Amino acid sequence: MEKRIVKKTREELSPIGFGAMRLPSKNGKINYKESEKLIHHAIDNGINIIDTAAIYNNGESEKVLGKALKGEYRNKVKISTKLPAMNIKKYEDMEKILNEQLERLQIDCIDYYFLHNVDLKAMNRLLKKDVLKFLSKAKQEEKIKYVGFSYHGTTEEFPLLLDAYDWDMVMIQYNYFDNNVQADIEGIHHAASKGMGIFVMEPLKGGILAGKMPDKVESIFKKADPSKTNAEWSISWILNHPEITCVFSGMNNIAQIDENIAIGNSVEPHSMSLEELETIDYAKRALKELLQINCTSCGYCLPCPRGVNIPECMKIYNEKYLFNQKGLLNQSLIDYYLTVSGIMIDSSNAGLCNGCRKCLRKCPQHLDIPKELDKVKKEFEGHFFKFKVLFVKSIGMKIYQKFF
Helix, strand or coil: CCCEECCCCCCEECCEEEECCCCCEECCEECHHHHHHHHHHHHHCCCCEEECCCCHHHHHHHHHHHHHCCHHHHHHCEEEEEEEHHHCCCHHHHHHHHHHHHHHHCCCCEEEEEEEEECHHHHHHHHHCCHHHHHHHHHHCCCEEEEEEEECCCCCCHHHHHCCCCCCEEEEECCCCCCCCCCCHHHHHHHHHCCCEEEEECCCHHHCCCCCCCHHHHHHHHHHCCCCCHHHHHHHHHHCCCCCCEEEECCCCHHHHHHHHHHHHHCCCCCCCHHHHHHHHHHHHHHHHHCCCCCCCCCCCCCCCCCCCHHHHHHHHHHHHHCCCCCCCCHHHHHHHHHCCCCCCCCCCHHHCCCCCCCHHHCCCCCCHHHHHHHHHHHHCCCCHHHHHHHHHHHHHHHHHHHC
């Protein structure tokens, strides 16, 4: 892939980066063998930066990278990881967490180090903990090379944080659907004017913009270009921006890696035609009419004290409306009972929510999660939900297994 240059650091990075938040799993845990295979394949085919974080899989993501990048692979790739702002209570916490990250990654220096999940309120709190002193000291000690922040605030606050320190880079959520949610084009231009590297997370909105689309949206894209995939439309739109340095995509199989690399090879800044950009705008409007909850399934809201699988509940609810599923036994209702009701595994349904609101401060989308879960509960659970689950579990499943 033709590299993009970070003006402040003069480093050349691949336009596609490997996002290690959604690594392959087995029995609820990261599959180390499969993850290593994917990481090596990505690097062998041109990707030269991998992004993770201290909180991804409770540190297991960093451990996987540490194991996968031992030996020759370490010199072929830049490592990006993040300091969890929400876990910082005092200055010493920052030093402790950084040292633990270096140990998990099995390295002496982190290339790109971000303050994780930051908005203006979080930044002000960190400033009182002397975070800038910590970052400068860590740089001097050569424990980190470049510093930035991953942003989860409003478009209005974004420029204020950009001006708060001499940052090397920033990470933003940006795709054709969420182009004004956290950072808008004016904010991107402001960051670019400072020579900062601009990294994009959630380019496919948790997979919503990559997989099967509602018929109305699919027809818009297919009419414009039957050969393009939905992922290609989305990532191409981002890389069409000359200010964007790198798109971190959460790829969990070889096919996804190859597709993303092919897109990175084919898209240059300002290469999309006016007709293509208009197609994306039409598709976005159609999708906005159907999507009910603006959740990206990032999982930052987890774990829920009550055990609710918040992303899964919202995903199933969205799919019901995206694909206009109707009928007494529509697919979304079946999925809800099979995945979160407690029939197959422990209960994690929306009705378990007691409104404690602990998830609110962790949600990058600033969703009113208890309110949204109440919608899900009313849609899929209704009256006597526990008895329905008990019936399906004790009788319905036996009938299903006998005849199917």
